[in-house]
Amino acid sequence: MAELETRELEYFVVLAEELHFGRAAARLLIAQPALSKAIRRVESRLRVTLLERSSRHVALTPAGQALVDHGRHALNAVSAAVDKARRAGDRQVPLRLVIKPGGDAGLLSGILAAYARQPDARQVDILFGGATDRADFVRDGRADVALLYKPFDDLTGLDHETLAVEGRVAILPPGHRLASRDELTLADLAQETFPRWKGVRWTGAPEGNEGPEVTDAAEVLQMIRLGRTVAILPRSLARPPHPDLVYRPVTDAPTSELVIAWAQEDSRLLVAAFITAATDAATEANKATEANEADAKVEGPAGTLREVPAG
Incomplete structure (x- = not known):
């Protein structure tokens, strides 16, 4: 300057x-x-x-x-x-990871365990951000890495690796006209009312009626229970399912990706080590999921294959 x-x-x-x-x-x-x-x-x-x-x-x-x-x-x-x-010059400084509550697709424990096995692993401090500000934590230095959802989070200025790709589910209030269906399409939901996520430009939902503005999943679930809206969320963000709501897969909804993100200019070894641990843990978790899905196909009494719902 x-x-x-x-x-x-x-x-x-x-x-x-x-x-x-x-x-x-x-x-x-x-x-x-x-x-x-x-x-x-x-x-x-x-x-x-x-x-x-x-x-x-x-x-x-x-x-x-x-x-x-x-x-x-x-x-x-x-x-x-x-x-x-x-x-970078202080070996005792912890690595800071920002996530949103429940926004790890069940991978966080495995990631932390894999990182702890690294020879130069540091303490990991977990920070909790909101629905749309976690990328800013990395951009302005409050966090070293973040778990984000693509394409919903703004990845400008960040590099990232994909950890999981998942489908999306519709969440409906009980008694909804579509609750009896086993699965849905975006066309089925075209006239529904969807929440407006604060700070999110695109949600992948069809252009229905404009609903209330929300900032997190807890607010969304409350609005759905009140019958004010329906929602389409990545599958992992809809777990555990709320007993008073109906969950249905949306077969043609765009997939979402859980990614580990870091600043483009950040080449520190502690960040690289954590990224390696995250991708390794995600690979192992994905293999386990594929194996479980294969095991879910079992022979029925007549010798035919039948689907056993996972989870």
Whole structure:
């Protein structure tokens, strides 16, 4: 930042958030005149007006809005770089994994066990994120790796490896017109009301009626029980099944992928070791699942094959 010091950028971002010199100076623990002087110095150096000032209010100019939008990302990147440098040099620092509750497709125990067998394994701290913010944990350095669902999570700036590919199920309230079916298609559900996932642009559900906004699976299940909506979820997120709801496979719904994700520029050995453990554990779990599905096909009394429901 040849034309702008990190400290000056922090001053401006805080001021942009407060839009009040006194409150911003108090947050920054500096005197108000010093803050005013620093902002004028930045405007002079950049040759733009960042703030419209009057005796009653402070407002951002278009140039100021652009600087604060990109400035936050720049400050987060600097903070993440410092944090990663410190963590890379400290052998006692744990690895941080962010997931959403229940969002591991049953693989987490196996992944942790596989990683613990690595010669240089560290402690793994589990962080819990929301439905849509876990990728941000990795991008801004709060976490080293994340379990995410593709295509629903935004993987911009991240590399990833697929751990599991799974179908999707419809979750219906009891007494629903489709509850008697053994399986469904997207066309069957075309006129239903679906929840709006906060921060998720695409859910793979058909374009039905717009339902209530939700942030997690618990809210979705509550809305379904109330008869306000139905939902289509990856199979693993629908487990364990709620006894008061009906679950039916959607045969033509797009599959979802559980992935292990990390920052593209992150080449640290501790991250690489965890990714290797995750992919190895997932491979073993997938083999076990295939074997169980094969065992579920048993000979019936007449010598024919019949399907025995798994799980």
